[in-house]
Amino acid sequence: MMEWPILSFLIWLPIMGGLGVLIVGDRYGARQAALLLAAIAFLLSLPLYFAYDAAAGTMQFTETFSWIDALGVHVNYDLGVDGVSIALILLNTFMTLLVLTASWDSVKERVDQYMAAFLIMEGLVNGVFMARDALLFYVFFEGMLIPLFLILGVWGGAQRIHATIKYFIYTFAGSVFLLVSLIYLYTQTSNGSFFLPDLYALTNLSENAQMLVFLSFLVAFGVKVPLWPLHTWLPEAYSQAPTGGSVMLAAISVKVGGYAFYRLAMPIVPEASHDWALLVVSLSLVAIVYMSLLALVQTNLKKLVAYSSVAHMGFVTLGFFLVFKLQGLAFVDANTSGSILAVQGAMIQMVSHGFVAGALFLAVGMLFERMQTVEISAYQGITSRMPLFAAFFMLFAMANVGLPGTSGFVGEFFVILASAKAHFWVAFIAATTLILGAAYTLWAVKRVLFGEVNSSEVNKLNDLNRREFAILAVLALAILGLGWWPEPLTRLMEGSIREWMMIVSPSDLMPVVKGSS
Amino acid sequence: MAAFEIARPEIFLLAALCVVLLLDLFLGKESRVITYLATQASLLTTILLVYSSFFNRPDKTVGLDGMYMVDEMAGVLKIAILLISILAFACARKYLRDQDMWRGEFFVLGMSAILGMLIMVSGYHLLVLYLGLELLSLSMYALVAMRRDDAQATEAAIKYFVLGAVASGFLLYGMSMLYGISGSLELNTIREYFTNQPDIATNLPLMFALTFIVAGLAFKLGVVPFHMWLPDVYQGTPTAVTLFLSSAPKIAVFALVIRLMAEALEPAQSAWSQMIILLALLSIGLGNILALAQNNLKRLFAYSAISHMGFMLMGIVMNTHVGHSAAMFYILLYAMMSAGAFAMLILLGRKGYEVSQLEDLKGLSGRHPWFALMFLLLLFSMAGIPPTAGFYAKFAVIEAVVQAKFVWAAVFMVVMSVVGAFYYLRIIKVMYFDKPNDQPPIEADMDIRILVSANGLLMILLGIFPGVLMGICDLALIASRL
Numbered sequence: 001m002m003e004w005p006i007l008s009f010l011i012w013l014p015i016m017g018g019l020g021v022l023i024v025g026d027r028y029g030a031r032q033a034a035l036l037l038a039a040i041a042f043l044l045s046l047p048l049y050f051a052y053d054a055a056a057g058t059m060q061f062t063e064t065f066s067w068i069d070a071l072g073v074h075v076n077y078d079l080g081v082d083g084v085s086i087a088l089i090l091l092n093t094f095m096t097l098l099v100l101t102a103s104w105d106s107v108k109e110r111v112d113q114y115m116a117a118f119l120i121m122e123g124l125v126n127g128v129f130m131a132r133d134a135l136l137f138y139v140f141f142e143g144m145l146i147p148l149f150l151i152l153g154v155w156g157g158a159q160r161i162h163a164t165i166k167y168f169i170y171t172f173a174g175s176v177f178l179l180v181s182l183i184y185l186y187t188q189t190s191n192g193s194f195f196l197p198d199l200y201a202l203t204n205l206s207e208n209a210q211m212l213v214f215l216s217f218l219v220a221f222g223v224k225v226p227l228w229p230l231h232t233w234l235p236e237a238y239s240q241a242p243t244g245g246s247v248m249l250a251a252i253s254v255k256v257g258g259y260a261f262y263r264l265a266m267p268i269v270p271e272a273s274h275d276w277a278l279l280v281v282s283l284s285l286v287a288i289v290y291m292s293l294l295a296l297v298q299t300n301l302k303k304l305v306a307y308s309s310v311a312h313m314g315f316v317t318l319g320f321f322l323v324f325k326l327q328g329l330a331f332v333d334a335n336t337s338g339s340i341l342a343v344q345g346a347m348i349q350m351v352s353h354g355f356v357a358g359a360l361f362l363a364v365g366m367l368f369e370r371m372q373t374v375e376i377s378a379y380q381g382i383t384s385r386m387p388l389f390a391a392f393f394m395l396f397a398m399a400n401v402g403l404p405g406t407s408g409f410v411g412e413f414f415v416i417l418a419s420a421k422a423h424f425w426v427a428f429i430a431a432t433t434l435i436l437g438a439a440y441t442l443w444a445v446k447r448v449l450f451g452e453v454n455s456s457e458v459n460k461l462n463d464l465n466r467r468e469f470a471i472l473a474v475l476a477l478a479i480l481g482l483g484w485w486p487e488p489l490t491r492l493m494e495g496s497i498r499e500w501m502m503i504v505s506p507s508d509l510m511p512v513v514k515g516s517s
Numbered sequence: 518m519a520a521f522e523i524a525r526p527e528i529f530l531l532a533a534l535c536v537v538l539l540l541d542l543f544l545g546k547e548s549r550v551i552t553y554l555a556t557q558a559s560l561l562t563t564i565l566l567v568y569s570s571f572f573n574r575p576d577k578t579v580g581l582d583g584m585y586m587v588d589e590m591a592g593v594l595k596i597a598i599l600l601i602s603i604l605a606f607a608c609a610r611k612y613l614r615d616q617d618m619w620r621g622e623f624f625v626l627g628m629s630a631i632l633g634m635l636i637m638v639s640g641y642h643l644l645v646l647y648l649g650l651e652l653l654s655l656s657m658y659a660l661v662a663m664r665r666d667d668a669q670a671t672e673a674a675i676k677y678f679v680l681g682a683v684a685s686g687f688l689l690y691g692m693s694m695l696y697g698i699s700g701s702l703e704l705n706t707i708r709e710y711f712t713n714q715p716d717i718a719t720n721l722p723l724m725f726a727l728t729f730i731v732a733g734l735a736f737k738l739g740v741v742p743f744h745m746w747l748p749d750v751y752q753g754t755p756t757a758v759t760l761f762l763s764s765a766p767k768i769a770v771f772a773l774v775i776r777l778m779a780e781a782l783e784p785a786q787s788a789w790s791q792m793i794i795l796l797a798l799l800s801i802g803l804g805n806i807l808a809l810a811q812n813n814l815k816r817l818f819a820y821s822a823i824s825h826m827g828f829m830l831m832g833i834v835m836n837t838h839v840g841h842s843a844a845m846f847y848i849l850l851y852a853m854m855s856a857g858a859f860a861m862l863i864l865l866g867r868k869g870y871e872v873s874q875l876e877d878l879k880g881l882s883g884r885h886p887w888f889a890l891m892f893l894l895l896l897f898s899m900a901g902i903p904p905t906a907g908f909y910a911k912f913a914v915i916e917a918v919v920q921a922k923f924v925w926a927a928v929f930m931v932v933m934s935v936v937g938a939f940y941y942l943r944i945i946k947v948m949y950f951d952k953p954n955d956q957p958p959i960e961a962d963m964d965i966r967i968l969v970s971a972n973g974l975l976m977i978l979l980g981i982f983p984g985v986l987m988g989i990c991d992l993a994l995i996a997s998r999l
Contacts, residue, residue, distance in 0.1 A: 022886075022890070066984075067984060068909075068984040068987060069984055069988070070842070070984055070987035070988040070991040070992075071839050071842050071846075071913055071991050072839050072920075073916065110882075110883070110886075113882075113886065139904050140904075142902055142903045142904075143902075143903050143904045145902065146897060149942075150949060153946065153949060153950040154950060160950065161946055164946075164950070165939070165946065169935065169939060169942075172935055173932075173935045176931035176932065176934060176935055177928070177931065179915070179931060180915065180924065180927050180928055183916050183919045183927070184919055186916070187916075187919055187920050
């Protein structure tokens with residue numbers, strides 16, 4: 001493939017750059033340097049898309065070095081990407097670039113540290129999406145917490161400390177079980193390795209061990225996604241985070257949870273995943289409905305977007321775990337298109353949610369910069385003062401509802417379609433989001449954008465400046481582009497998802513599945 | 518002469534100690550820096566002696582009529598002890614000057630404590646081990662009491678002395694019973710004797726001896742339920758002494774535990790492992806929970822030390838090569854982290870002012886972003902969050918525990934490390950999220966700044982390349998047959 005280690009570049013360039021920004025400090029244009037680095041990282045990630053052989057769907061651009069070789073542990077620095085990773089890496093580099101642009105004026109204190117934290121986080125998240133070794137994955141997965149913790153705690157809102165520590169402890173508590181599970185799995189491999197394909201190939205796990213390993217995965221990744229009822233850190237963290245922090249949480253950090261289900265949980269313990277699929281499907285459905293209802297009653301715009309974001313992530317886990325309900329059918333029809341559709345839908349939903357939630361948080365952040373509040377009641381009729389903003393906000397709201405033509409539609413539609421094949425009621429409950437989502441989104445839009453202007457502060461609002469316009473316009477293009485023409489994305493991922501299906505659906509499981517379906 | 522070859526670094530250190538003691542008599546307060554430099558120079562020379570003469574050997578070498586022994590593990594541990602002592606003395610120079618305690622005794626007593634530690638690492642005879650331990654302890658009692666006119670320091674010293682003496686008594690009593698059973702004081706012979714005993718698990722006198730030995734060692738390590746002295750001593754002691762006390766001696770006690778339990782009493786492993794597992798798990802639990810309530814940083818680190826010792830013991834008690842190496846890796850990293858944390862407190866102090874309470878760190882990142890970052894790395898490392906080195910220490914121990922099929926213990930350990938993360942986060946919260954009250958500048962020389970920075974950066978470098986130190990521990994213990 002390519003001669004030079006492009007994946008390592010994508011990890012280490014932002015991290016080293018971030019450290020450089022930190023050392024140089026504020027004096028010599030931390031903003032410009034950080035933006036330049038983020039732009040380079042984004043440009044570097046583009047060749048991945050074009051050079052990746054999507055039809056093969058295998059791991060490509062692989063890099064392997066021996067990393068730890070002591071105490072009987074053999075861990076390699078093993079990187080590689082498939083179509084799904086590439087989509088998420090692109091999302092990550094793209095959103096980081098936008099967030100750094102958006103924070104140009106809004107961050108005034110300790111600019112160098114802020115920029116450095118985002119760059120380091122970008123590198124670590126890229127590492128999560130590239131790691132092919134479970135320990136390496138864990139290191140990146142946990143390491144991400146440090147910059148996020150600082151971003152939330154240093155630049156957040158008034159109740160940031162409670163929110164930040166809660167967030168950290170939740171995620172850390174979730175992931176320590178993951179660590180024990182990974183070590184346990186490692187002791188079960190014949191050659192003592194953390195290499196993911198070796199873990200996929202494990203067949204000697206007892207039923208109990210599988211179940212415990214799966215549950216630990218569920219807790220670790222469920223906190224990240226977040227899955228109901230592990231979501232309680234989220235509304236606080238989202239609403240207290242600075243704009244950039246909320247965007248990164250919503251657009252990137254939660255995707256790591258979804259991706260981890262795809263890369264670790266389901267392929268490593270497919271039998272247990274199959275047995276517990278109903279639980280995850282139900283939790284996802286609860287998230288979709290209950291979080292939508294909660295969003296309906298929020299008076300704080302950021303919290304509203306936060307709850308709606310949990311509801312939308314419900315589609316991701318729903319899509320993944322539907323696979324097991326569909327495999328039974330697949331066995332009967334001898335074609336797996338239904339399950340491919342579900343996973344495709346979940347993946348598109350991840351990318352689309354990155355754009356939509358990111359855009360909404362950025363838009364809310366722009367309001368916050370002007371008025372220093374995100375209470376819905378403080379706003380009314382801002383259309384007359386900020387027509388451009390209102391137009392964009394309307395578009396993002398529609399994407400959040402899942403209007404056809406926006407990216408929000410594609411993913412949810414795929415998942416609902418797939419769930420209809422699995423079970424009528426699953427599809428029915430999932431589809432209520434279309435009504436509930438419309439209700440809370442449109443109601444919020446009505447209260448914020450329309451009506452009489454009745455406060456002098458709203459009257460003094462200025463419309464978007466050029467930088468803000470550019471950011472929102474790029475996101476709007478992305479959302480519409482993905483909505484009208486999702487094929488580049490689906491083509492990128494399809495081969496990889498097929499490969500993945502081969503691992504997740506062990507053949508000896510099929511008769512059992514047939515019986516239960 | 519050739520017989521003494523084996524103890525060359527120790528003999529040199531003893532000679533240097535006498536020279537420094539005499540030298541200091543002729544120096545006034547202004548020129549006392551010469552004492553300091555002479556001390557550091559002798560420590561550096563001792564490192565070179567350890568490195569050149571007793572390193573890279575494939576097996577154990579026993580000498581001095583079977584009383585003294587060197588192997589790879591001893592070499593690595595001695596160098597670690599000496600390096601950390603150099604850091605401790607460099608920090609002590611600033612602290613002693615700031616606090617008006619600039620006296621030569623610190624360095625002389627410190628050197629004799631180091632001599633005791635080196636003997637503990639290499640002793641292969643119950644009495645030699647005990648003498649090393651006592652040399653260390655007696656020097657430490659005096660160091661803790663260095664601030665004579667301070668009631669808290671005196672209380673700490675008396676507590677430390679009384680409890681330490683009781684612990685030494687326990688240990689000595691246990692050792693005498695071992696001698697009574699096996700008829701020998703040499704670790705080799707004791708091991709051989711017990712290997713040939715048929716029903717070791719029901720040997721009542723041996724159980725008696727083991728109980729006393731484990732209790733004595735637990736006192737010295739400060740693990741629950743023999744931990745009561747630790748927080749008070751840490752708090753009452755001058756910070757420079759706390760730094761020294763909390764880092765290098767832990768390595769020496771690790772060596773003592775390995776020599777006694779994993780080498781001499783290895784055949785009786787089934788008898789002592791249950792006792793130690795219980796103590797270790799209790800320490801991990803109680804240490805972490807009690808640390809939550811502390812506002813005094815030194816007390817907080819004392820409780821955190823208790824839990825770290827529990828982690829380390831879990832590695833030893835697995836009694837596998839992986840477990841021993843993991844424990845060694847853990848103790849080396851812990852000594853670095855603990856030394857780094859106290860060095861940070863010293864660095865931030867100045868004339869007539871000590872950093873001791875949590876709120877003294879308020880807004881540190883706004884005042885001194887670089888050192889706040891270094892402290893952050895140390896704290897995340899103590900909490901065991903990757904990509905810092907502390908994670909791999911926890912990882913290695915947990916790996917050993919899971920391999921030995923103690924998965925439930927591993928789960929308990931990680932749950933407790935979540936509890937532990939909370940109080941480290943509290944410190945970070947104060948440093949990063951709170952606004953500073955005042956803006957005191959840092960008054961420190963370049964040497965301590967560099968050492969503290971190097972210590973912090975090492976946490977991240979060893980986090981990115983953990984294989985280096987792990988490999989050293991691994992190979993050293995392979996060569997030492999452990």
